[in-house]
Amino acid sequence: MTLIDWSARINAMADALSVPDGGFSVNPNDGSDLSAGYAVAVHPEHERVFDGPVTSNDLHEYIAQAKDALTLPGRVLGGWRDPATGHVYLDVSVVTADLAEAMALARETTQLAIFDFSAMESIPVATPVAA
Template sequence: MLTQIDPKLSALADALSVPDGGFSIVAATGEYVTSGYAVSIYPERERIITGGVTGEDLADYLREHADALTLPGRVFGGWRDPASGAAFLDVSVTTRDLPTALALARAHGQLAVFDFAALTSISTDAAGLPAAA
């Protein structure tokens, strides 16, 4: 698992320096997730950083949440909210289905899901999309 400061963590931190910037990787391998929708499902593991993010911040998060990040289907995510400017680090899952992603996000109190095809966030309150049951 990526837990030491290395160029990959520095590059991931740099991805959080711009509005709506972010990443989703498989923590055990460092491979980028490239399809489907990412959803944070552990709000209690979310870390919010209001300033800049460093590779050390990411390494600390990975060490602290290794138990959840090693579960099958879990990924390490980071996102810079364009509205607030805050960076969010989390443990996420990915799904291929947008309605499922939005329902999971709403159930876990999330602001958005990330669409890998469009490379953008989709708000959980996006107009015209079905509300969670």
């Protein structure tokens, strides 16, 4: 993608976060949307929560701050606006085709939910049952 293409893509991502339950999961290598598997935020140190609207400048700053994690193999840029609170979450995620693997990763990083692309909904993280 050219710099102009990336600029337009980032503007579109900011627009996606302006509506309740809006969001994105984007491959940072080529700007493409992900559409299959389960997304799990695996870098809690890079999670950012905004109380209000997120601008394209906010996204540029976040990408610059999370650059090292976003360049790791298999990482994606994620964003979501919680319809209940209006908070916007930005994170670095991985996407896996395996639900059990996604749940294990989410438990390891103390996530509350993962995102299922086929159902287009969040799945609460299951707590392991003690033996």
